[in-house]
Amino acid sequence: MRPSAKLLRYAILFVVYAVAMALYVRYTSPNNVPAAYQGTPADPATFFTPGQLRDSETLNAARNWIFFLSGPWEWLIYGILLLxxxxxxxxxxxxxxxxxxVVRFPVFVLLVNAASFLLYLPLRVLGYGVSRSYGISTQPLSGWLxxxxxxxxxxxxxxxxxxAVAFWILSRRGRWWLKLWLISIPFTLFMMYxxxxxxxxxxxxxxxxxxPKLEQRILDLAAxxxxxxxxxxxxxMSAKTNAMNAYVNGIGSSLRIVLWDTTLQKLSEPEILQIMAHEMGHYVMHHLEWSAAGAxxxxxxxxxxxxWLYERIVRxxxxxxxxxGRADWSALPLILLxxxxxxxxxxxxxxAVSRQAEGAADDYALRLIGSAEGAVxxxxxxxxxxxxDVNPPLLVRWFRDTHPSDMERIADAERYAQGPSR
Structure with missing residues (x-):
């Protein structure tokens, strides 16, 4: 089959897949909680307004659809460059x-990267537009660009x-993938730093x-x-988004405890201490180190x-x-694919591993503070x-969610408030 025919077939499959995923995200009910949670603090109907519930339904359907398109869209781009x-x-x-x-290679990589960036840009623009239209993103187009x-x-x-390192090793004999892996270890740690x-x-x-008073409370908690x-x-972050976040990242001397300014503006002190205790849990339980090991x-x-696949496809x-040959620069789209x-x-x-770690950090935060005040x-x-979406559908949970659902996290905090097992 000619390359153009293969690309056409893949494009048709992509359209069919896009329609199927649109139906899936449309008809898997967002914020649909089990009967046991209805009317409890974990039920979005108790803390979302009716308008927010409607917006959450349509927004999450759009978010999930864009997410599930992103992988195949990227594969189509690499297929175009390759086939x-x-x-x-x-x-x-x-x-x-x-x-x-030394001149040709940077130019070649630039061409591949630029083409991939430009061909993927429409999906990024769509995601930005959706987030902006629902008031999640506050960032002007110029800042986003x-x-x-x-x-x-x-x-x-x-x-x-x-x-550059990969193609140099590919040009040598032996288990090139093993050599690449060994080199990747210090590179991974360097990037984390x-x-x-x-x-x-x-x-x-x-x-x-x-x-300064809040900082001291947080540092006391850290101590x-x-x-x-x-x-x-x-x-x-307030110039970019209305969402909230906090995190601990870095290793060694680059370790940082960070709060978004939106979090400071919208949460009370007990709520901020809960979210910071959660992030400290990651540090105490060595999740940063485990993350590096996992990478x-x-x-x-x-x-x-x-x-293994690359060698056989090239042959x-x-x-x-x-x-x-395996060290031919023209194979770069295949490697990226x-x-x-x-x-x-x-x-x-x-x-799944990330959700387990996040759940453990939630539990640690409750135990560190000694109460569920502010958690719910x-x-x-x-x-x-x-x-x-406080209770995402199955495929979204598998492929997209790195944290337990909001329903689970609220229910866990409620159980701790009613009498945790210590």
Missing amino acids: GGAARRWNEALERRRLPA RDKLVDFGVGYATSLAVT VQPVVIDPLYNKFAPLSD KADIPAHRVYEVE VGSTFVALAAGG RKGAEWGIR LLSVLSFASLPVSN TMHQKLAIASLS
Whole structure:
């Protein structure tokens, strides 16, 4: 079958899939809680207004549809670059100019990244438009575009470094995927270290917490949890979103406790302390270290499985697709395609692990503070701010949700308030 015919077939399958997912997200009832929870604080009807319930239903259907389109959309882009021959033609055109490899390779990677970025942009614009229309995003289009350009720049720099090493190792003999995995370990740890101190400030403004009394309460809580924190940071997010968040990230000296300014504006002190105690739970239970170990382990699996598939596809289809060997730069879209498919397929596993860790952090927060004061209302306010679906459908839970549902978290806090088992 000709490459153009294959692309057409995939495009038709994509349309059929898009329609099927639209029906799924439309008819899996958002915020539909079991009878046992109806009328309780976990029931959205008790804390959402009727208008918010309607908005949550339509907004989450749109969010979930866009999410389920994102993977296949990305695969279609890589298929166009690969089967349509664009990557091969760019590579050959650069070779004809007889430029040195140190010039040709960055240009080639830039072309692939730019094409992927531009072809994926319509889906990003759709997501931004939906979030903006429901008042979740408050960011002007100019600011949103700036962030996307920063995304592109950071992504290109990272991609250039990673692919340069990858193709160099591919050109050597031996178990190239194992060598790549070994090199990826220090790279993963380095990225975790620089994320809060180098990359995050590219997008948002960070400053010491503006409320010194609240900061001291949080630091006292951190001391109680034996966390060596000396400063709490506030990040300016209100110009971008009405949603709320807080987090602890980084490793070693780059560790940061961070609160969004929207969280400070909309939550009471007991609610803020609950959310901060949750984040401290991640630190105390070594979830950051386990996250790093999980990233290293999942990279091993992805490279082993992806390497096996890559070798066989290049042997069987390489000549047809203009790939002259496993180290041919023209194979870059194929590598990106395999990594994207494997990443999407692994989501149910990684999300299940994440939900377990988040549930454990919720439990730790209640025990650290010693009460459920503020926990129920905190989860309710977080749900209202993002118009979340408090009880998502099965496929959404498997593929998208990294946290327990709001219904589960509120119910757990209620049970603790009524008499926790210590």
